[in-house]
Amino acid sequence: xxxxxxxxxxxxxxxxxxxxxxxxxxxxKESHTSPIVTSMIWYKVGSRNEELGHxxxxxxLEHMLFKGTDRFKKGEIDLITLKxxxxxxxxxxxxxxxxxxxxxxxxxxxxLDIESDxxxxxxxxxxxxxxxxxxxxxxxxxxxxxxxxxxxxxxxAGAFKVHPYRNPVVGxxxxxxxxxxxxQQAYYRRYYQPNNAILVIAGDxxxxxxxxxxxxxxxxxxxGSPPSAMSLQEPPQRGERRLIVRWRSKVPRLxxxxxxxxxxHPDTYPLQVLAVVLAEGKASRMYQRxxxxxxxxxxVSAEFGExxxxxxxxxxxxxxxxxxxxxxxxxxxGELKNVIDNGVTPAELDRAKHQIExxxxxxRERTLDQAILLGxxxxxxxxxxxxxxxxxxxxxxxxQLADVxxxxxxxxxxxxxxxxxxxxxxxxxxEEADIEAD
Amino acid sequence: xxxRILKPTDLGLRPTFEVRSETLPNxxxxxxxxxxxxxxxxxxxxxxxxxxxxxxxKAGLALMVSRLLDEGTESRTSLExxxxxxxxxxxxxxxxSFERIVVSAGVLNKDLDLGLELLADxxxxxxxxxxxxxxxxxxxxxxxxxxxxxxxxxxxxxxNELVYQDHPLHRPSHGYPETVERITRDxxxxxxxxxxxxxxxxxxxxxxxxxxxxxxxxxxxxxSWPKEKLEFPTYPMPVRQTEKRQxxxxxxxxxxxxxxxxxxxxxxxxxxxALQLMDTxxxxxxxxxxRIPQRLRDELGLAYTTFASITMTAGIDPGRFIAFIGTSPExxxxxxxxxxxxxxxxxxxxxxxxxxxxxxxxxxxxFVFAFESISxxxxxxxxxxxxxxxxxxxxxxxxxxRDITAEDITRVARKYLDSENYTLVxxxxxxxxxx
Numbered sequence: 001x002x003x004x005x006x007x008x009x010x011x012x013x014x015x016x017x018x019x020x021x022x023x024x025x026x027x028x029k030e031s032h033t034s035p036i037v038t039s040m041i042w043y044k045v046g047s048r049n050e051e052l053g054h055x056x057x058x059x060x061l062e063h064m065l066f067k068g069t070d071r072f073k074k075g076e077i078d079l080i081t082l083k084x085x086x087x088x089x090x091x092x093x094x095x096x097x098x099x100x101x102x103x104x105x106x107x108x109x110x111x112l113d114i115e116s117d118x119x120x121x122x123x124x125x126x127x128x129x130x131x132x133x134x135x136x137x138x139x140x141x142x143x144x145x146x147x148x149x150x151x152x153x154x155x156x157a158g159a160f161k162v163h164p165y166r167n168p169v170v171g172x173x174x175x176x177x178x179x180x181x182x183x184q185q186a187y188y189r190r191y192y193q194p195n196n197a198i199l200v201i202a203g204d205x206x207x208x209x210x211x212x213x214x215x216x217x218x219x220x221x222x223x224g225s226p227p228s229a230m231s232l233q234e235p236p237q238r239g240e241r242r243l244i245v246r247w248r249s250k251v252p253r254l255x256x257x258x259x260x261x262x263x264x265h266p267d268t269y270p271l272q273v274l275a276v277v278l279a280e281g282k283a284s285r286m287y288q289r290x291x292x293x294x295x296x297x298x299x300v301s302a303e304f305g306e307x308x309x310x311x312x313x314x315x316x317x318x319x320x321x322x323x324x325x326x327x328x329x330x331x332x333x334g335e336l337k338n339v340i341d342n343g344v345t346p347a348e349l350d351r352a353k354h355q356i357e358x359x360x361x362x363x364r365e366r367t368l369d370q371a372i373l374l375g376x377x378x379x380x381x382x383x384x385x386x387x388x389x390x391x392x393x394x395x396x397x398x399x400q401l402a403d404v405x406x407x408x409x410x411x412x413x414x415x416x417x418x419x420x421x422x423x424x425x426x427x428x429x430x431e432e433a434d435i436e437a438d
Numbered sequence: 439x440x441x442r443i444l445k446p447t448d449l450g451l452r453p454t455f456e457v458r459s460e461t462l463p464n465x466x467x468x469x470x471x472x473x474x475x476x477x478x479x480x481x482x483x484x485x486x487x488x489x490x491x492x493x494x495x496k497a498g499l500a501l502m503v504s505r506l507l508d509e510g511t512e513s514r515t516s517l518e519x520x521x522x523x524x525x526x527x528x529x530x531x532x533x534x535s536f537e538r539i540v541v542s543a544g545v546l547n548k549d550l551d552l553g554l555e556l557l558a559d560x561x562x563x564x565x566x567x568x569x570x571x572x573x574x575x576x577x578x579x580x581x582x583x584x585x586x587x588x589x590x591x592x593x594x595x596x597x598n599e600l601v602y603q604d605h606p607l608h609r610p611s612h613g614y615p616e617t618v619e620r621i622t623r624d625x626x627x628x629x630x631x632x633x634x635x636x637x638x639x640x641x642x643x644x645x646x647x648x649x650x651x652x653x654x655x656x657x658x659x660x661x662s663w664p665k666e667k668l669e670f671p672t673y674p675m676p677v678r679q680t681e682k683r684q685x686x687x688x689x690x691x692x693x694x695x696x697x698x699x700x701x702x703x704x705x706x707x708x709x710x711x712a713l714q715l716m717d718t719x720x721x722x723x724x725x726x727x728x729r730i731p732q733r734l735r736d737e738l739g740l741a742y743t744t745f746a747s748i749t750m751t752a753g754i755d756p757g758r759f760i761a762f763i764g765t766s767p768e769x770x771x772x773x774x775x776x777x778x779x780x781x782x783x784x785x786x787x788x789x790x791x792x793x794x795x796x797x798x799x800x801x802x803x804x805f806v807f808a809f810e811s812i813s814x815x816x817x818x819x820x821x822x823x824x825x826x827x828x829x830x831x832x833x834x835x836x837x838x839x840r841d842i843t844a845e846d847i848t849r850v851a852r853k854y855l856d857s858e859n860y861t862l863v864x865x866x867x868x869x870x871x872x873x
Contacts, residue, residue: 085803358527
């Protein structure tokens with residue numbers, strides 16, 4: 001195997017980890033290549049913490065955090081961002097909720113004032129809450145109008161019976177509709193505390209100066225009682241599950257999910273390498289077979305990412321022309337069997353490792369990307385994970401790939417979700433109605 | 439060693455970098471910026487021909503050319519190309535827009551020679567293997583079918599048809615099923631022969647290298663490419679509509695996708711910067727500060743996604759003024775009227791001093807975010823060359839913005855926006871059959 005570049009391109013020794021007395025974890029990473037500072041705050045709460053009948057709360061809360069506090073009135077957070085020429089956004093996942101500001105480095109620290117204020121003082125105005133509920137419902141509907149959004153929602157609900165990863169992050173429509181401002185506020189109080197949060201600052205600043213500033217902004221917020229741990233565990237799957245989603249499309253789509261371990265489990269590294277060997281790039285096995293030779297699909301992908309709890313390994317594909325789902329499934333299972341029976345070649349293994357390493361380097365250019373990596377790993381795992389990641393990938397053998405393929409990507413461990421035509425007419429071509437200019 | 443490539447100024451922080459610009463004897467334009475912030479190099483070759491030159495009966499030709507470049511050259515098969523670049527963890531992609539075909543590569547610094555070699559091979563010696571031509575046609579047809587499942591895509595296509603009428607930009611860049619069927623291997627080769635000539639290509643390279651070392655390698659890789667006489671098809675300028683045009687397409691879905699707008703401006707329009715400020719105030723900016731998202735999303739709760747812009751699609755050809763909203767079917771009238779009201783208001787009433795100042799601070803302050811990565815800088819260099827912005831654009835831009843007045847905003851809003859004679863396309867459950 002040829003040598004890889006440098007395992008320390010994203011050196012974790014450049015990251016300083018500080019814990020304030022109130023439990024807030026602060027990660028700082030100075031880099032002076034661009035005059036930009038990204039500041040992010042991460043709360044260790046996501047849809048995995050939501051109870052039955054109350055799904056979508058973490059995500060709804062993310063929206064409410066922009067609706068103002070006593071100090072920053074409604075609209076003011078965006079206005080401050082505008083006036084300072086910055087960008088802001090937020091995202092919620094199964095595992096966490098994260099907010100960020102990007103500013104030029106001569107004016108970025110207003111972000112600290114906003115984040116510390118809305119950690120404790122979010123206003124829950126009833127009128128604002130009801131108006132924002134409509135926005136959240138529109139967001140939910142947007143995802144249901146996407147074939148993959150709809151299929152993934154149904155797939156996760158089928159693959160998990162107990163664990164809350166079964167629920168969509170945006171929530172089930174009825175739960176969102178019934179959400180009350182009081183419940184939402186209680187949820188905020190439970191999870192938005194310094195001892196359940198991580199502040200990440202990356203970019204062009206002086207660490208010592210910034211730590212003093214952080215301490216001043218956040219130090220006075222008292223620690224809360226730690227939220228109780230989410231303890232639901234998914235029972236083992238005991239055979240294939242299949243589900244069909246009927247939809248208006250004529251193009252059959254397929255998504256297969258296999259139960260797989262949580263972040264940093266030793267099997268996650270060979271599974272990540274396996275995903276690349278199977279379907280990353282034109283030289284990959286499934287691309288060569290299904291897109292090139294059989295020409296049965298528009299694309300095929302294999303995805304496996306880090307999660308706090310045991311998660312899913314996904315294979316997705318979309319049928320081309322008249323090719324059937326049966327044919328596509330047979331090809332996918334054939335390629336998996338081939339890995340188990342005959343292994344992968346040294347060249348394939350080497351290529352996959354280079355792809356993972358290069359991606360790791362090339363995707364961390366922007367301060368926002370650096371902050372996301374740090375915040376995500378601190379919130380669902382540990383920073384050590386980043387440090388040892390490339391080394392762990394490098395050490396994977398061909399035997400390990402065949403082994404995890406056999407143990408995880410097998411029939412009894414899979415949920416197969418199909419998006420198939422509901423028999424409706426091709427509405428675009430046949431039912432369009434022109435209304436003449438008035 | 440880390441170099442500080444950006445400096446603070448009185449007009450906000452902005453990037454500074456030295457561009458080395460060379461033209462080879464065969465006319466190939468080479469733009470280089472040394473940047474060692476990551477141990478990698480970004481290469482971008484832009485061929486100045488795109489879907490705008492496709493014959494009407496062969497719409498989709500330029501895009502198909504771009505997608506076949508990496509499917510085989512005189513000395514490499516499709517798989518050999520993929521294995522070469524993927525085995526070093528690099529990437530090479532080709533894509534076509536209306537005005538150019540771009541081949542871009544990203545490699546670690548140690549693999550720059552390979553990246554350059556592959557880039558030259560794809561540009562100069564693609565063979566368009568017959569079996570791949572057939573495959574690519576099938577694939578495009580299938581992808582068109584798949585894209586029709588998305589109401590927003592369908593709405594965008596219909597909107598362009600009505601806005602551009604006979605102008606080449608009325609078509610989707612991938613063409614129509616019947617025009618894709620007609621494309622032959624000879625068409626693809628002829629397109630390549632006509633437009634893939636060094637004097638029609640801009641090569642920009644940004645990253646961790648020394649220009650003095652790289653230039654001879656570029657000369658070696660591209661020097662044998664012969665210069666040719668260039669001829670481009672001509673077509674009349676599109677004309678902005680003087681009447682209302684509407685189209686409603688029924689599709690079972692949760693939301694209506696509403697496009698409202700008309701013909702826009704080209705990137706070289708002298709009012710571009712005033713229009714950027716107008717966009718920021720009307721439908722862009724940070725968060726939901728602009729009038730349309732503030733009113734229609736934040737106050738009325740009609741949408742998750744709503745925006746408006748005239749500069750976003752400005753290119754060599756005039757782009758479009760687009761106001762968009764995705765909303766539940768019962769909101770159709772309220773949403774459409776809400777968009778029209780805000781367009782009318784910015785035409786009729788001057789923007790406030792504060793709105794204008796905030797928009798200026800936003801545009802000049804956030805300018806730096808367009809130069810954060812080496813691939814962003816590589817794209818900027820091409821952009822600067824094509825639209826003749828000058829490489830001192832990063833210094834000039836804040837001044838362009840600073841000099842705009844509230845009267846300018848009203849003037850350009852009146853000149854380029856129309857709240858009466860617009861195109862309206864609505865796709866979704868227009869008959870109320872929500873599903």
